[in-house]
Amino acid sequence: MAEILQYIRIDGLFHRMNALTKIIFLVLVISIAVISTKPEIIAVLVLVLFLLSALGKFSKELLKQVPMLIFLSLGLLLLTILTMQSGDVIGYLIPSAIPYIGGNIAITAGALNFAMILSLRFFAMLFAFQILILSTQPRDLVHALQTMRLPVDYTLMLLIAIRFIPSLQLEGKRIHEAQLARALNPGKGVVGKLKSLTPIMIPLVSNALGKANVLGLTIDLRGLRTMKRTPLVEKEFCYADYMLISLLICSIAVIVYLFGLGLFP
Numbered sequence: 001m002a003e004i005l006q007y008i009r010i011d012g013l014f015h016r017m018n019a020l021t022k023i024i025f026l027v028l029v030i031s032i033a034v035i036s037t038k039p040e041i042i043a044v045l046v047l048v049l050f051l052l053s054a055l056g057k058f059s060k061e062l063l064k065q066v067p068m069l070i071f072l073s074l075g076l077l078l079l080t081i082l083t084m085q086s087g088d089v090i091g092y093l094i095p096s097a098i099p100y101i102g103g104n105i106a107i108t109a110g111a112l113n114f115a116m117i118l119s120l121r122f123f124a125m126l127f128a129f130q131i132l133i134l135s136t137q138p139r140d141l142v143h144a145l146q147t148m149r150l151p152v153d154y155t156l157m158l159l160i161a162i163r164f165i166p167s168l169q170l171e172g173k174r175i176h177e178a179q180l181a182r183a184l185n186p187g188k189g190v191v192g193k194l195k196s197l198t199p200i201m202i203p204l205v206s207n208a209l210g211k212a213n214v215l216g217l218t219i220d221l222r223g224l225r226t227m228k229r230t231p232l233v234e235k236e237f238c239y240a241d242y243m244l245i246s247l248l249i250c251s252i253a254v255i256v257y258l259f260g261l262g263l264f265p
Helices: 019-035 039-055 059-063 066-083 109-134 138-147 152-181 189-221 239-261
Strands: 089-092 106-108
Touching (some): 019 039, 019 109, 019 138, 106 109, 152 189
16 A cells, blocks of 8 residues: 655655645645536646646655545445436446346436546545645644644644554554464455454554553653743745745636636536
């Protein structure tokens, strides 16, 4: 499984930007993805995000998440087919050629359109969030959130959540490899996958609880409750920041113009 939410050290375009600029960029992308109801607009947004990641030299990291997103999209497609019956009938989930049960569960155009919109939204949101996390050091992200006057408790919770996900992912991979080295053979197929989860989840949860306890003690030892902070060196805005801000302003102007014409969302 590809690692997610893991900062990578490279000299890329986004790595030189201020974290505050990237947070504003993330908020705008999520807003466009949520309010838009046309798959063409969200598809263009996903393409733009991928091109920006290529400029930032970490497009391969985004491509690693595509299989997971495709699997999620297929689940959303099946869910919408089963729960939505709007629009023209394109076909049937159970072919009509099958006796007795054939011709049931209609596949409608409305369900396919809604599933496409949801899938593209997940693509856009994950790509934008990955751009932020892959190119931003945790200390810069914390400083940007403090600049936005976010309470330090919420900033700390967000940072811990972001850092724990890749840590738990790596820990689960190591536990799985250790179980295989001890001749664990849960079988093949879906049943085998399900059986292999138990010997991984139990030690993983146990280790996570132990780390949480150690983390709490570390936070207390570092004097978080005193609410006194050591000033951080603020990262100055660079040429790339101004370029991205200009792009965001142009995007907002285009969206407002499309709203005026009734073409958006």
